[in-house]
Amino acid sequence: MDRPVEPGHFSACEARLDKHIAGRCSVDFPVAVVLPAGGSGERTGLLTPKQFCTFLNRPLISYTIQTFERVPWIQSIVVVVAKESLDLMMDIIHRFHHRNVLVVHGGSTRHRSIFNGVRALSEGEGGTDRVKPKVVIIHDAVRPFVEEDFLLKITMAAKEQGAAGAIRPLVSTVIATTLEGYLDHSLERAMYRASEMPQGFIYDVIYQAYQRCSESDFEFGTECLHLALQYCGTNAKLIEGPPTLWKVTYKRDLAAAESVVKETLSQSACVVTGGSAQATELANALQRSMSALDMEVDVISDLMGDDAKSLSKEWNFIRVSVNSSCFSEVGKMLSALEEADRALLHPVVIIWVYLNVSEDGLSASEPMGGEPAAMMELATGAKLGNILVYGIQLHHSKEATLWGRSVEKVAQMSCALIRDRSPALTGQLLQA
Numbered sequence: 001m002d003r004p005v006e007p008g009h010f011s012a013c014e015a016r017l018d019k020h021i022a023g024r025c026s027v028d029f030p031v032a033v034v035l036p037a038g039g040s041g042e043r044t045g046l047l048t049p050k051q052f053c054t055f056l057n058r059p060l061i062s063y064t065i066q067t068f069e070r071v072p073w074i075q076s077i078v079v080v081v082a083k084e085s086l087d088l089m090m091d092i093i094h095r096f097h098h099r100n101v102l103v104v105h106g107g108s109t110r111h112r113s114i115f116n117g118v119r120a121l122s123e124g125e126g127g128t129d130r131v132k133p134k135v136v137i138i139h140d141a142v143r144p145f146v147e148e149d150f151l152l153k154i155t156m157a158a159k160e161q162g163a164a165g166a167i168r169p170l171v172s173t174v175i176a177t178t179l180e181g182y183l184d185h186s187l188e189r190a191m192y193r194a195s196e197m198p199q200g201f202i203y204d205v206i207y208q209a210y211q212r213c214s215e216s217d218f219e220f221g222t223e224c225l226h227l228a229l230q231y232c233g234t235n236a237k238l239i240e241g242p243p244t245l246w247k248v249t250y251k252r253d254l255a256a257a258e259s260v261v262k263e264t265l266s267q268s269a270c271v272v273t274g275g276s277a278q279a280t281e282l283a284n285a286l287q288r289s290m291s292a293l294d295m296e297v298d299v300i301s302d303l304m305g306d307d308a309k310s311l312s313k314e315w316n317f318i319r320v321s322v323n324s325s326c327f328s329e330v331g332k333m334l335s336a337l338e339e340a341d342r343a344l345l346h347p348v349v350i351i352w353v354y355l356n357v358s359e360d361g362l363s364a365s366e367p368m369g370g371e372p373a374a375m376m377e378l379a380t381g382a383k384l385g386n387i388l389v390y391g392i393q394l395h396h397s398k399e400a401t402l403w404g405r406s407v408e409k410v411a412q413m414s415c416a417l418i419r420d421r422s423p424a425l426t427g428q429l430l431q432a
């Protein structure tokens with residue numbers, strides 16, 4: 001069988017869309033999104049519907065809402081949930097400070113849920129004076145990763161063509177089977193695509209399609225683009241999307257979603273030296289080693305003045321101290337992060353690196369007294385606020401090879417701690 005054709009040939013419409021994106025054109029018409037989240041997630045085999053399953057201390061639905069909240073040209077977000085999940089949904093909105101979200105009741109099938117959401121946008125549900133959108137984006141609540149650029153492509157194509165949807169190449173060949181369970185025929189894979197989300201529609205097109213469609217469509221249908229074609233004669237523009245559009249369907253997909261989030265949170269770290277020369281030397285060496293491990297590292301002396309801006313960036317933090325514990329400094333850092341609400345949506349990592357230097361420059365080997373206990377206490381409190389504090393101790397060596405090895409070890413440990421974000425290891429003082 002042929003492999004699916006990879007994207008490459010741009011139509012005139014796609015070229016125009018790319019120009020829009022390149023020029024960062026503003027969307028000058030109202031756009032809303034409907035996130036159907038009223039399913040039970042049977043295929044995960046879990047008791048909790050997948051949209052409410054939690055990773056990194058936050059339910060999946062909150063990640064999806066956040067994705068759309070970040071898009072400045074989307075005016076309203078409608079989340080459709082089963083009646084019994086209404087309180088839970090309101091609690092999530094409150095806990096994670098989501099704004100501009102209207103919650104409506106779902107139906108017994110995905111199409112019924114989506115129609116409820118679409119209807120709410122023109123019927124002033126929720127006591128709001130919402131403007132009926134020109135374009136409505138429909139996106140499964142269990143597809144948390146979609147970029148603004150791609151949403152813009154779908155939105156502009158929907159406005160021009162009436163409907164637009166994301167597609168992906170098929171990964172397996174589709175075959176038809178006989179009633180007896182034998183091969184009937186197989187489809188030519190290169191001719192087909194998987195239909196994904198997001199999809200976009202001129203509001204009146206999808207509204208009318210749902211008004212006109214049959215009970216059988218509501219009960220068994222799985223494709224909104226098909227309804228637009230069948231009931232409104234609107235043929236959708238199909239746009240190849242990235243692999244991250246995949247739908248969380250099985251339990252393993254939740255682990256995959258968690259690892260995507262962890263990867264995006266682990267791009268960068270900020271090393272705070274406190275200004276000492278030895279700490280700065282170590283910080284610069286860590287910067288080189290961690291960059292080689294694909295982590296962007298900034299070195300600053302403190303978090304005062306202009307450098308206080310680092311607190312609001314999606315950095316992870318490494319605090320170096322020489323021959324003294326800097327718990328008060330780490331404590332100040334914790335308070336500042338809490339004040340900036342930095343750990344509301346994602347756990348933040350702070351690694352305290354304790355550099356032990358003896359007077360004569362030789363390795364000091366005395367144990368650290370009460371530090372490990374104090375460190376555990378600090379980390380236990382921080383974890384309640386979604387901040388993960390770890391410690392690494394190393395001894396300075398004048399011998400270049402030994403010193404290089406220790407620095408390398410601290411770099412590797414720091415990258416691993418930042419990437420894994422394991423709550424179980426907080427408060428540990430690891431030895432490099």
Ligand SMILES: Nc1ccn([C@@H]2O[C@H](COP(=O)(O)OP(=O)(O)OP(=O)(O)O)[C@@H](O)[C@H]2O)c(=O)n1
Nearest residue numbers: 036037038039040041042043108109110113141
């Ligand atoms: N009555 C329904 C059924 C599904 N959905 C939503 O439609 C999206 C995609 O559907 P699917 O992956 O099939 O979700 P579930 O129906 O929950 O999963 P399953 O088929 O495994 O039970 C999900 O966000 C789901 O919550 C919905 O809003 N209302």
Ligand SMILES: O=C(CO)[C@H](O)[C@H](O)COP(=O)(O)O
Nearest residue numbers: 140195196197222223224247
């Ligand atoms: O992507 C789709 C729309 O074209 C799927 O049909 C949609 O996600 C429904 O999921 P499922 O049929 O697996 O419940």
